[in-house]
Amino acid sequence: MFQIDRFGRTPIYEQIIDQTQRLILTGVLKAGDQLPSVRTLSQELSINPNTLQKAYGELERRGVCISAPGNGRFVTGDALRIVGEGMEEQLEEIKRIGRELCAAGIPFERALEAVKAAYEKEAKV
Amino acid sequence: MFQIDRFGRTPIYEQIIDQTQRLILTGVLKAGDQLPSVRTLSQELSINPNTLQKAYGELERRGVCISAPGNGRFVTGDALRIVGEGMEEQLEEIKRIGRELCAAGIPFERALEAVKAAYEKEAKV
DNA sequence: TTAGGTGTACTATAACAGATAGTACACTAT
DNA sequence: ATAGTGTACTATCTGTTATAGTACACCTAA
Numbered sequence: 001m002f003q004i005d006r007f008g009r010t011p012i013y014e015q016i017i018d019q020t021q022r023l024i025l026t027g028v029l030k031a032g033d034q035l036p037s038v039r040t041l042s043q044e045l046s047i048n049p050n051t052l053q054k055a056y057g058e059l060e061r062r063g064v065c066i067s068a069p070g071n072g073r074f075v076t077g078d079a080l081r082i083v084g085e086g087m088e089e090q091l092e093e094i095k096r097i098g099r100e101l102c103a104a105g106i107p108f109e110r111a112l113e114a115v116k117a118a119y120e121k122e123a124k125v
Numbered sequence: 126m127f128q129i130d131r132f133g134r135t136p137i138y139e140q141i142i143d144q145t146q147r148l149i150l151t152g153v154l155k156a157g158d159q160l161p162s163v164r165t166l167s168q169e170l171s172i173n174p175n176t177l178q179k180a181y182g183e184l185e186r187r188g189v190c191i192s193a194p195g196n197g198r199f200v201t202g203d204a205l206r207i208v209g210e211g212m213e214e215q216l217e218e219i220k221r222i223g224r225e226l227c228a229a230g231i232p233f234e235r236a237l238e239a240v241k242a243a244y245e246k247e248a249k250v
Numbered sequence: 251t252t253a254g255g256t257g258t259a260c261t262a263t264a265a266c267a268g269a270t271a272g273t274a275c276a277c278t279a280t
Numbered sequence: 281a282t283a284g285t286g287t288a289c290t291a292t293c294t295g296t297t298a299t300a301g302t303a304c305a306c307c308t309a310a
Binding site for chain 2: 022025026083084087090091092093094095096097098099100101102103104105106108110111112114115116117118119121122123
């Protein structure tokens with residue numbers, strides 16, 4: 001369910017956050033679903049429980065999940081909306097890169113193809 | 126000429142690299158131009174000469190500039206081509222974000238508009 | 251009630267990257 | 281010679297990331 005890259009520059013806890021949000025976006029995790037517990041997932045991924053706690057804590061701060069002490073941690077009803085809203089930032093990131101590509105003399109068509117290809121590829125999956 | 130953000134997560138030396146390449150892309154820095162010296166620029170930006178050395182060293186490794194000890198540091202003739210080639214990676218980044226946007230249910234048109242807006246804005250500048 | 255699972259909190263430590271400080275040396279142009 | 285350039289090196293500080301270990305509170309089910 002989760003895949004950790006220990007060599008890249010992205011911290012483990014951020015990878016957990018990203019992947020959890022991705023699972024929510026793709027509908028694998030739905031509102032009310034229980035997230036894997038700190039202990040079991042930390043064993044499964046061979047990472048420290050504290051690292052996982054940090055990731056879950058941030059997700060909770062964003063309102064993506066809610067903890068029920070002694071019971072478990074669950075995806076909230078707002079999760080999908082909240083994660084979706086975060087995509088606005090991604091659109092800004094695309095704009096930033098777009099300006100660089102333009103400055104680099106990359107034709108608009110090539111940038112357009114990249115976005116188009118991404119959508120076609122994702123839609124198939 | 127250079128602008129440093131000390132609070133963001135991007136290391137200073139990376140900001141220097143990015144901005145130098147950007148200046149080359151936009152034609153502000155041309156082949157043969159001298160880059161600001163380690164000492165003067167480090168004073169101007171209030172950063173450590175070593176940090177600057179690190180940035181310049183990487184640019185040199187990429188072939189963007191070449192040092193003439195005792196003389197200065199100059200933009201190479203290949204600089205524009207080399208920096209331009211690096212843009213391929215940016216296209217991959219756009220694809221990656223595009224897939225996420227698609228997964229998030231952001232309509233293709235919105236992603237398209239973002240790229241279009243970037244090109245129009247950049248072209249005016 | 252007890253056992254076992256859950257989340258939470260805390261301290262301590264290690265490792266690493268980024269940045270700074272300071273010094274010293276070699277080279278080139280004037 | 282002088283002043284500016286690049287280069288090399290050690291040492292130190294800081295913040296982030298990750299780990300280790302411990303302890304406690306809570307809930308559920310047997």
